[in-house]
Amino acid sequence: MKSNNHSKSCQIIINKKYDDLKNLETQRTADTTPDLIIDDEKQKGNYFTSKISSDCKLARELYEASVQSHWYFEQPKEFVDKRIVKLKKQQKNDKVVVLDLDETLVYHRKNKSLIRPYCKQFLERLSKVCTLVLFTAAKMEHATNMLKLIDPKKQYFKAVCTMDHMIGNVKDLRIFQTDFKDIIIIDNCPLNFIGQINNGVPIMPFEGENEDNQLEELLQYLEKLLLVEDVRVELSKKFKLEQFYKELNGRQAINKLYK
Numbered sequence: 531m532k533s534n535n536h537s538k539s540c541q542i543i544i545n546k547k548y549d550d551l552k553n554l555e556t557q558r559t560a561d562t563t564p565d566l567i568i569d570d571e572k573q574k575g576n577y578f579t580s581k582i583s584s585d586c587k588l589a590r591e592l593y594e595a596s597v598q599s600h601w602y603f604e605q606p607k608e609f610v611d612k613r614i615v616k617l618k619k620q621q622k623n624d625k626v627v628v629l630d631l632d633e634t635l636v637y638h639r640k641n642k643s644l645i646r647p648y649c650k651q652f653l654e655r656l657s658k659v660c661t662l663v664l665f666t667a668a669k670m671e672h673a674t675n676m677l678k679l680i681d682p683k684k685q686y687f688k689a690v691c692t693m694d695h696m697i698g699n700v701k702d703l704r705i706f707q708t709d710f711k712d713i714i715i716i717d718n719c720p721l722n723f724i725g726q727i728n729n730g731v732p733i734m735p736f737e738g739e740n741e742d743n744q745l746e747e748l749l750q751y752l753e754k755l756l757l758v759e760d761v762r763v764e765l766s767k768k769f770k771l772e773q774f775y776k777e778l779n780g781r782q783a784i785n786k787l788y789k
């Protein structure tokens with residue numbers, strides 16, 4: 531019995547060391563990965579960074595998310611276990627894209643709902659090349675109503691998550707049991723992804739503007755991002771969110787990091 535316990539604990543240590551080695555290897559590969567997307571953007575113009583201004587609301591929120599992520603303590607595993615979402619991927623090696631709803635795909639105020647321009651094409655094209663999940667901080671009732679507008683034939687999303695799947699105010703990606711190198715979360719509120727800040731893609735909030743083209747531009751970016759080995763490497767280079775907290779505020783961070 532004693533030797534059984536001993537061999538079990540040895541196995542745990544071996545597994546841990548193996549995981550550490552694997553992580554180190556990923557990091558090394560990541561460090562030597564050429565900046566394919568960034569180079570391409572230099573030629574075509576820069577998605578997002580050319581749009582964001584240092585005094586917009588999102589700049590302040592990015593700064594706040596960065597600060598919070600440095601203070602953030604991962605919530606216990608039992609909180610995650612209660613919220614596990616089993617995903618049925620289309621392809622075994624699919625990456626997973628988690629999409630926020632309000633102000634990312636739709637704008638809903640006083641019983642009036644507006645769909646973000648290009649939303650249909652965005653979901654249609656993206657759903658063919660990755661596994662899509664809808665994750666709203668609202669209740670299921672709201673999600674169901676909005677899904678009637680954006681996915682009436684229920685063909686785009688493999689799972690729908692609501693406020694009940696959040697841990698506190700965070701959309702913790704651990705609930706999807708997917709390797710972090712293969713999962714992306716897109717949200718107009720970066721505080722929602724402070725648990726895994728280098729998996730986050732911030733997006734300008736949609737508040738009903740007819741001329742909004744963020745989804746169109748985001749799609750072009752995502753189609754390339756989905757091809758990289760580890761999304762965290764590319765996203766940390768592009769959005770530099772981990773470095774925001776070193777500045778005095780969002781305005782200063784954007785001026786310094788994005789220009």
Ligand SMILES: [Mg+2]
Nearest residue numbers: 630632633718
């Ligand atoms: Mg939102």
